[in-house]
Amino acid sequence: MKRTLGLTFILLSLFLAACGGPLTYTASTLVVVKKGHSDKDHWIEAYDPNNQNKEEAFKIMVQEEMVWNLIEEDREYFSMYSKKKEVPWRLT
Incomplete structure (x- = not known):
């Protein structure tokens, strides 16, 4: 019973993790051109x-x-930003 419950929990966790789609996080230096x-x-x-x-x-x-x-425009910043599927990049 414990083994079946454990296996079910693992499979459910994998399924839920896969449904979120690709998510990309990036941290880099950015130069702001325009606001x-x-x-x-x-x-x-x-x-x-x-x-x-x-x-x-x-x-x-x-x-x-x-x-x-x-x-501010024409300034350099270190920032983190993310992108999920077709949604535009977002500052995080």
């Missing part, structure tokens, strides 16, 4: 100066308006 916002969204366009150039800047969504207000 933008709409009614409910805030974002920055930035690039990693170690691996990319200014023309390869990509959009990162910023969830907190207070954080977005502190970010």
Whole structure:
């Protein structure tokens, strides 16, 4: 009985872990090229100066308006950001 319960628990855990889809976390230096916002969204366009150039800047969504207000254009920051499936990059 214990063995069956343990096996069921492991299989259920694997199944639930696989349903989340691919999630990518990245930590790197970023240079902010541009900031933008709409009614409910805030974002920055930035690039990693170690691996990319200014023309390869990509959009990162910023969830907190207070954080977005502190970010300055043409400045370099060390940050963590994540991406899940087709959702845009998010500052974490």
